Amino acid sequence: MSAAVPNYAFTDPFKEIYIPPIRSLAPYASRPGTVSLSGGYPAPELFDVEGLQEASDRIMPNLRGFLQYANVEGQASLLAALIGLCGERGIACAPDEIMVTGGAQHGMALLSRVLLAQGDNVIVEDPAFPNTVQAFRYTGAHVHGVPVTSAGVDVDALDEMAARLKPKIVSVVASFSNPGGATVSRENRLRLLQLAVKHRFLLIEDDPYGELRYCGEKVPPIMALADAQSRPWVAYTSTMSKTMAPGMRVGWLVAPAEIRRRCVSAKAADDMSNPVWIQEIAAQYITGGRYHEHVPRIRAAYGARCEALDRALAGMLGDRVGYVKPEGGMFFWVRLAGEIDATRLLPYAIEKEVVFVPGQGFYLDPARHVDRHAMRLSFVTVDEARLTLGIERLARALDACEAREPVAVSLA
Ligand SMILES: Cc1ncc(COP(=O)(O)O)c(C=O)c1O
Numbered sequence: 001m002s003a004a005v006p007n008y009a010f011t012d013p014f015k016e017i018y019i020p021p022i023r024s025l026a027p028y029a030s031r032p033g034t035v036s037l038s039g040g041y042p043a044p045e046l047f048d049v050e051g052l053q054e055a056s057d058r059i060m061p062n063l064r065g066f067l068q069y070a071n072v073e074g075q076a077s078l079l080a081a082l083i084g085l086c087g088e089r090g091i092a093c094a095p096d097e098i099m100v101t102g103g104a105q106h107g108m109a110l111l112s113r114v115l116l117a118q119g120d121n122v123i124v125e126d127p128a129f130p131n132t133v134q135a136f137r138y139t140g141a142h143v144h145g146v147p148v149t150s151a152g153v154d155v156d157a158l159d160e161m162a163a164r165l166k167p168k169i170v171s172v173v174a175s176f177s178n179p180g181g182a183t184v185s186r187e188n189r190l191r192l193l194q195l196a197v198k199h200r201f202l203l204i205e206d207d208p209y210g211e212l213r214y215c216g217e218k219v220p221p222i223m224a225l226a227d228a229q230s231r232p233w234v235a236y237t238s239t240m241s242k243t244m245a246p247g248m249r250v251g252w253l254v255a256p257a258e259i260r261r262r263c264v265s266a267k268a269a270d271d272m273s274n275p276v277w278i279q280e281i282a283a284q285y286i287t288g289g290r291y292h293e294h295v296p297r298i299r300a301a302y303g304a305r306c307e308a309l310d311r312a313l314a315g316m317l318g319d320r321v322g323y324v325k326p327e328g329g330m331f332f333w334v335r336l337a338g339e340i341d342a343t344r345l346l347p348y349a350i351e352k353e354v355v356f357v358p359g360q361g362f363y364l365d366p367a368r369h370v371d372r373h374a375m376r377l378s379f380v381t382v383d384e385a386r387l388t389l390g391i392e393r394l395a396r397a398l399d400a401c402e403a404r405e406p407v408a409v410s411l412a
Contacts, residue, residue, distance in 0.1 A: 013138045020130045021361025028409075034353045035390035037377040040178060040330050044381075046298055047245050051290035052281060058288065059280045070276045072268045074100025074252075077283035082252045085286065089210065090224030091236065096257040099264055100250065100274050104208045107237030107253035107263075108171070109135045110270075111204060114262040116141040121167040123201075125153050126369070127362030129178045132171060132206065141168075145364040150324040150333075152177065152184035155191045162199035170201050174222055176209040176329025179362045179376040183327055189222045196233035202259070207238045209329035211295055214303030216327035223254065232256050240282060242330070243295050249274065250282045302330070308384035309377065312391035320398060332377045333359070340401055341372035347409040348397035354390045 022039055029036035059066065073079070078100055086093050101107040108131075116122065118140030124133055126145025136143045146161055147154045153172050162170065172192065174184040184192070196203040205222045223236040239251035253263060267273075285291050309332060310325050323334040336342060342358035349356060359374025360366050379387060400407070 013140065018130075018134055020134075021357055024411075025355055025357060028350045029355045031353070034350075034355055035382055035386050035393065036355050037379070037382070037387075037390050038355045038357045039381060040378055041381045042242055042246065042298075043301065043383075046301055048290060048294045048297075051294060052245070052285060055281045055284040055288060055290060058284050059277075062280075063277070066277045066280050068276070070273050072099075072273050073264045074274065075276060075279040075283060077287070078250075078279045081283045081286040086236075086254060090220045091254060093254045094257070097260055098252060098254050099260055099267070100279060101237070101253050101267070102249040102271070102274055103241055103246070103251040104206055104237040104239040105131050105135070105251075106249075107235075107251055108132055108204065108206060109138075110253065110263040110266050111169070111202070111235055111237075111255065111259070112136050112139050112141070113266045114259065115168055115202060120169075121165040123158065123161055123165065123167045123170045124364070125172060125177065125180070126364050127179055127359060127371075127374075128171075128364065129173065129206075130362060133364060136169070136171075143364060145369070146170075148177070148180050148182060150180070150182055152180075152182040152188065153192070155188050155195070158192075159195055159198075162195060162201060166199065167201045169204055170196070171204040171206060172222075173206045173209070175207060175219070176212060176326055176331075178209070178329070179331055179357070179359065180333045181324070181326030181329055181331045182333075183216075183219065184222075186219050186225070189219065189225050192222060193226055193230040193234065197230050201233070202235055203233055204235045204237065207236060208242050210238070211243055212299060212302060212330070213328035214299060214306050235259060243298065244282065244285065244291065248278050248282060250278065302380045305379045305382075305384055305387060308387045309379040309391070312388045316391050316395045317398070320395075330378050330380045332379060334375050334377055335371065336373040336375070336398075338402070340398070342375040343372065345375075345397060345401050347407045347411055348401040348405075349394055350409045350411075351407055352393040352397045352400070354393040354397065356394070 025038050029038045083093055112135045116139035120141040122136045122141045123144050123146050125148045133143055146158045207221055223234045226234050235255040237253050320337050321334050322337055323332050343360055346358055357376045360370045363370040
């Protein structure tokens with residue numbers, strides 16, 4: 001006989017367990033033979049196993065020193081390497097403005113924790129990366145969505161919302177956003193900085209994808225465009241997840257020193273530090289030159305996949321879909337042109353062995369404001385041939401859905 005579950009009196013944000021839209025698709029996406037266009041997972045065959053092995057071998061003679069407790073803010077070797085990477089991106093940062101995190105997501109969680117309290121207002125793009133929204137919601141803050149277009153966040157709408165809501169934080173993915181794939185222009189990046197100063201909110205630039213540009217003109221990160229007046233109002237999170245390996249859980253955060261100090265304190269309460277050994281491997285990987293050799297390789301491979309998906313969509317779905325080809329990153333945001341809503345199409349797609357994420361789950365309030373015809377297609381995890389196969393299957397799924405054929409797959 002099982003014991004009754006005690007009443008644990010969970011805090012409000014944890015009364016219901018949030019399951020991101022992608023997680024519920026995982027059993028279908030992992031079926032043998034299925035083409036998954038759903039997860040934002042880097043291509044495993046492109047992981048630089050040899051380079052990481054080499055970096056690992058190089059640090060081994062000093063392993064004893066890397067088995068001890070260490071600085072919460074990160075290993076000096078990795079911090080120096082990350083300051084170098086920031087410099088290459090145009091971001092000057094002092095040692096007291098940077099810390100190592102367990103990924104960009106962890107940076108977001110730390111910033112939320114030190115800045116947000118119950119009832120504070122936060123603005124994010126709508127649709128947004130769901131984990132970011134959760135990090136904010138777990139603090140008890142009210143999360144509001146600013147509309148986005150194919151050019152990224154709607155800056156005029158943000159100005160109006162910020163005047164009304166007085167948010168403490170506004171968070172944006174300005175380069176190759178998730179899920180929308182959009183990139184904010186230089187001009188609008190400068191406007192975002194002006195708005196941060198005007199409305200006195202912290203502008204968090206979440207930048208996991210900035211290095212993955214395949215075409216178009218390079219635009220500096222928002223933080224690189226900040227001047228003395230706006231820089232105190234910007235924080236920057238980035239990661240090795242998309243360019244090196246998400247399983248290493250290495251990311252970083254750049255923020256004004258007063259904020260960063262508190263994030264270090266919050267991290268001490270979290271996990272004491274990131275694994276020291278892994279940080280040393282990452283530092284060696286960067287400073288030994290492998291990182292800079294590897295990124296162009298993935299850029300080339302992902303760029304070719306981006307082209308392949310574009311060709312397949314244009315060739316096989318034509319005017320049945322609408323989209324703006326992203327200039328980088330991992331995602332196409334595709335709208336079905338007819339009456340069909342993406343959630344209705346999904347069971348047909350699963351039956352034809354292709355999986356995508358319906359756009360609905362990325363909106364802040366799926367019950368209210370959503371584009372039901374939108375879907376997110378990830379193009380990096382599978383090669384060109386499988387991307388083409390996936391779109392061929394999607395076209396057949398769309399035929400079957402339009403013909404209202406019976407479908408055996410039923411999603412909860
Ligand atoms: C916009 C955005 N932010 C943060 C993350 C999390 O990245 P990390 O693995 O560095 O925590 C992702 C991952 O998909 C993302 O798309």
